[in-house]
Amino acid sequence: MNYRHSFHAGNSADVVKHSLLIALVRALQLKQSALTLIDTHAGCGLYDLDSDDAQRTGESTQGVLRAFAHPDPLLNDYCAAVRAVNVGAEPHLYPGSPQILAQLLRPQDFLILNEKHPEDVYTLRGVMRGTSAAVHQRDAYELWLAMLPPRTPRGVVVVDPPYEQLDERARITATLAAAHRKWAHGVTVIWYPLKDRTTHWRWKEQLRKLGIPKLLWVEHWLYDSDQAGIYNGAGLFIVNPPYAFTRALPPLLEALRAALVPEGHEGEVTSDWLGD
Template sequence: MNYRHSFHAGNSADVAKHSLLIALVRALQQKPGALTLIDTHSGCGLYDLGGEDAQRTGEASQGVVRVFAQPSPLLEEYRAAVMAVNPGAEPRYYPGSPRILAQLLRPQDLLILNEKHPEDVYALRRAMRGTSAAVHQRDAYELWLAMLPPRTARGVVVVDPPYEQTDERARITATLASANRKWAHGVTVIWYPLKERETHQRWKQQLRKLGIPKFLMVEHWLYDSDQRDIYNGAGLFIINPPYAFTQALPPLLEALRAALAPEGHRGQITADWLGD
């Protein structure tokens, strides 16, 4: 499944991913110690929702646009992160994870970004001007391991690939196993699309064999039954989530479900431990 960021900016997957990422980082920031935030597949950093790629799919209308019509205060910090890159009252531009993470930085925190695609890394560097982010152009999985353990005691690695390669899941599994050996207490967030349940179940079985004890799965299924051969939703694997984050999850997940459920569907968003 090809999931290039520019075609899907601001869709339901972005809304859920970025809302949860904000909540996760804020939970970690309840302690004053410095964080290193590492984004392995950063993309362009900023997207024009009126641009050709985004207009071709129109997916923002079922994502960020709906959240701006949703009054839930639990989504207010997400809305504020989007509006921080927009000059007007409506979301014309959408911040990718790099711009959102940059907004969350405290003076003691570090941000490391990576993008391998030449055109995208050029756009990323332009989008991150004026921030303290370090931008790399390397293989994402090589960088993931090379940056561990980070200079600070605590941190988060965000892994958000386009799933263009058939071996993407295998590379994630192998790299996660190595990363866990180098940095067992680190927080890792892995985004994935949901399309075929059978393929996804096989991957979860492989990940379960890694024996990582604190392995949370947050899965957002858009439709009440699987829609054949199309995108059905997305999820996050979160390794070592902080207690403050998991305790605050239920109302946030319900707010996301209510805001993003397609017309005629209730949808479902769940949080479960991989070992359960």
């Protein structure tokens, strides 16, 4: 499945991913010790919702625009992160994970970004100019392992590939296993698109066999049953989520479900521990 960010910026998957990423980092920042935030597939960092790519899909109308219209205050932090890169009431630009992570940095924190695509990394360096972020151009899975353990006591690795390669899930599984051996207490966030439940169930079983003790999954299924051949939603695997995050998760997931549910469907945003 090819998932290029420029076509899907601000869609429902971004709303869920970035809402949870903000909540996760904020929960970790309840402690004063420094964090290193690592984004292995950083993309461009900022996306034009009026561009030809974004307008071709129009997915932001079912994502960020729904979040902006929803009154639940649990979405305020997410909406504030989007407003920070915009002027006016409606968003015309969408911040990728690099921009959102940069907004969350405290003086003691560090941000490491990686993007392999030459055009995207050129854009990313321009977008992140003036921030403290370090930008690399390397194979994402090599960088993931090379940066572990980070120099700070704690950290988060965000893995958000476009799933262009047929072996993407296999590389994630193998690299996660190696990363966990190097940095067992670290927090890792892995984003994935959902097409059909059977294929995803098989991948879950492969990850379950890794035996990682604290591996949470969060899944947002847009439709009540699989819609053949199309994008059905997205999810996150989160290794070692902090207690403050998991405690606050249920009402946030319900707010996201209510904001993003398509007409005629109930929608579903659920979470559980892998292995339970």
